[in-house]
Amino acid sequence: MGQSHPAFRFSRARALVRGLRRWATAAGALALTGGLLAAGPQASAAGLTQVTGFGTNPGNLSMYTYAPDALPAGAPLVVALHGCTQSANDYYAHSGWPKFADAYGFALVLPQTSSANNANSCFNWFQPGDSGRGRGEALSIKQMVDKAVALYGGDTRRVYITGLSAGGAMTANMLAAYPDVFAGGAIGSGLPAHCASSVSTAYTCMYSPPDKSPAQWGESVRSAAPAGTHSWPRVAIWQGTADTTVRPANATELRDQWTNVWGIGQTPSRTESLGGGTTLSVYDDASGRSAVEVYTVSGMGHGLAVDPGSGAEQCGSAGTYYLDSICSSYHTARFWGLDGDEDTGSLPAPTGLTVTGTTDTTVSSSWQAVAGAASYAVRRDGTQVGRTTSVSYTDTGLAAGTTYRCTATAVDTAGETGSASPAVAATATGFTPTCHTADNYEHTAAGRAYRSGGHAYAKGSGQAMGLWNTFTGHTLRQTAPGHYVIDDAGCPD
Incomplete structure (x- = not known):
């Protein structure tokens, strides 16, 4: 296994924590990790507008916005959080979100932190004083939302938040702290809400997240939200299977957390193969509307999934930690209904379907x-x-x-x-057998297998597939709906 062996990962995490503590003492700063994400220019380029005077700003953040020309009143709002050592402009330039702001008609808010807050310009997702409701950076971001809604006449029912890596982890915390503000969120290569409360536990979460029960993860959200909350944001989770910075197990824990919050199970309502080696697993609420979606990108490392090009489903530009695979912004925007598919009218639901x-x-x-x-x-x-x-x-x-x-x-x-x-x-009547070749983690995330005691088993047949990880793989043949068998010889043509 080499450097992928679990014992190495734990020892490396401990060494990194010790080193970071020594460095933080000398530098007087706390950071997630020096190499977590690529550096980008400071936000000042054309296209973004800096907004000042947006509140008390206890988190010492900067606010940047983008709004298409002639944006109508009542438009949605998307908040996008950059990763470590990045900036608002870097995320604006690479993520693809401006394309869909223009196409679908919504405003963007891009908060920006700095080395004054964190030596590597990470949002302090692992600091309780910055990630809880009414506190620090979290409150600053909430104040930006209020300012943007006032500036653009936005619809407070359609405010969404997304982020990458440290920004993704902060997104999860914001969804937990402000479920009354955000209708949906998207967590890219991120971590469960309130997984960490210090630098050392941040590394634990990144490399080997706690294997808590769905109820335990869900309680982390419920305890962070206002008392009596019953309405929750819809959550998309994006994760590459080859991510060695934020381990893919975090996506599973995120899924457990948010499906539990919604009161639904951890078995997908359905799965779908998308482009770019991506498998989509959908978890419906009681009405049949998707509440949680998990996008698993085969072979993708740590970063944001983009797909440069001019096609309707393409977006962004590739670069370090902007990885050419699939346009995550497009699929996230559609999941939220920003393509014009929101339910905004007052007519009642049809009955007797x-x-x-x-x-x-x-x-x-x-x-x-x-x-x-x-x-x-x-x-x-x-x-x-x-x-x-x-x-x-x-x-x-x-x-x-x-x-x-x-x-x-x-x-x-x-x-x-x-x-x-x-x-x-x-x-639909009939059945078309299908075959799927992937590692055991991907099979489990896609609902073709299930995990028990650290091992994977084929759904339906229960055949043992070996360890539940990204280093053991099989070909599974679906012989009936929801029934898979191991067929490593490959599928017939």
Whole structure:
């Protein structure tokens, strides 16, 4: 195993902690790690506007914003947190978020820390005085949200936050501290909320996160939120399987944390293969709407997933810790509904949604009419697939033997969508066997296997696959829906 052996990882973490403590004493600063992320220029380039006077600013942060021309009142707002040794402008230039701010019509807020706060310009996600509600950097970011909403006339119901690495860890803490402010979040190569409370525990979380139960992780969020909170942000989790800085196990603990907060299980409602070697695992709430999504990028190291190019689903520019694989900003924006798929109107949800027929490639459904509806939006697995003026719809182009979750939403004469109906499950007839070659961690994250006692087992068949890690792999053949067997000889053509 060489340097990947667990004993080496623990000894390296301890050595790093000792060294960091000595350095911090000499330098008078605390930092996550010197090489966590690549350096970037200070934010001052055209495109970003610095905003001052946004509050008491107890965290000593700087505020930068970007807003498309002619941004309408009531637009969403996205807060984006850079990583260590980066700046607001660096994240603005590489992440791809400005493209979708222009395309979908929302404003960006890019907070920036500095070496005055942390020697490596990391957000202090591991310091309780900076990561709790009403305190330090966390409060400064909240004050930026208030300022931006006032500046741009933003919709307080549609405020979102995302971040990379240390910024991702701070994102998780902000979602826990301010669930009444943020409708959703996206954590890129980050860590569970309140995983650490010091420099030493920060390294423990990075290299070998505590294997807490979902309930224990969930309680970390509930105890940080205002008492009586019952409404939670929707959370996307992005993680590369080859990340040696923030270990992939953090994505599993994040999933456990936020699914528990939502009161849902840790088995995916469905999985999907995306481009760039990415597997999407979706965890639906009780209504069938995705509440937590985990994007596992095969072979990607530590950084933000980008996909340079001019295509509709492409974004960003590659560089150190901006890794060419898939446009995470595009998929995150769609998950949040920033592409225009939010439910913002006042019409009630359609009732009586029923599956009326299925074939190998289609699912037909119908529902009761809603007074005042001009049309209906139909969604499959959370993504809008059609509009109709009738109370029935046939969804086409489906995969045989695959189960989908369908919802219907009434749309008023102004084009505003109301509440979505409870989801119904529908399975296209037939079955197409599939094969998947990956390491055991990826198989488990995608729902093809499950973990027990540090080992992985094929879902359905229960066949032993060996250690649950990124160094042991198999080919799994799906022989029936939700049933996999080991077939390392490979899939037949």
